[in-house]
Amino acid sequence: MDDRLKMIRVIADYQFGEGAGEVLFPDDVELVISKSTGKVRQVKHKGVRIATLKPDTGLFSLSIEGARRLKEFFGYPKLRVVVMSEVSDFIARGKNVFAKHVVEVDESIRANDEVIIVNEEDELLATGKAKLSAFEMLTFERGVAVEVRQGVRK
Known part of the structure; x- marks a missing residue:
């Protein structure tokens, strides 16, 4: 090798x-x-x-x-930021994830980690860089939680 x-x-x-x-x-x-x-x-x-x-x-x-x-290999919710299904289309088109839309998150995620963004049905929407820790994503009501790099429809 x-x-x-x-x-x-x-x-x-x-x-x-x-x-x-x-x-x-x-x-x-x-x-x-x-x-x-x-x-x-x-x-x-x-x-x-x-x-x-x-x-x-x-x-x-x-x-x-x-x-x-990675999503197929690792079990739910590893590496994932789960957003409300209502915002799926925006995220899939490459828009950033706001903290108020996050419903669940892998608790080991820290700011600057590379993450997988899924909706409540665990459908892949995008990939991006966490701007907040898991705790902050679930606690904050405003601000960008994940800077999306690429959406599935972008």
């Missing part, structure tokens, strides 16, 4: 939980390498982006495909 593949799997296991690396990155993934630094920038599988390795943090931002893989 390529050392780079091992490295990105270890990062994914650290960031999302044990087993995430294998689920996200099968043996036949394509690594997009930066021409200037020689480091992994994106990971694709069969031409579809799964995740991007952010140079500032050394962690991944997920695509919808990456979020789908």
Whole structure:
């Protein structure tokens, strides 16, 4: 196995939980390498982006495909921010999640974590970056809880 593949799997296991690396990155993934630094920038599988390795943090931002893989692998509510079903369409189109719309959340989520946004039926809506901790998302009545990166309909 390529050392780079091992490295990105270890990062994914650290960031999302044990087993995430294998689920996200099968043996036949394509690594997009930066021409200037020689480091992994994106990971694709069969031409579809799964995740991007952010140079500032050394962690991944997920695509919808990456979020789908993790959602299927990890049981409810791991990595999830659950929003009211009435706002599903807005979130799926890439709009940010406000604290007042959050009904449930994985209690281990901290601010700046990469999260999966689902509705009350556990349907994947989007992926994004938490701006608040799990406790704050459920307590606050105003403000952005999750900055959405990509919605399923965006």
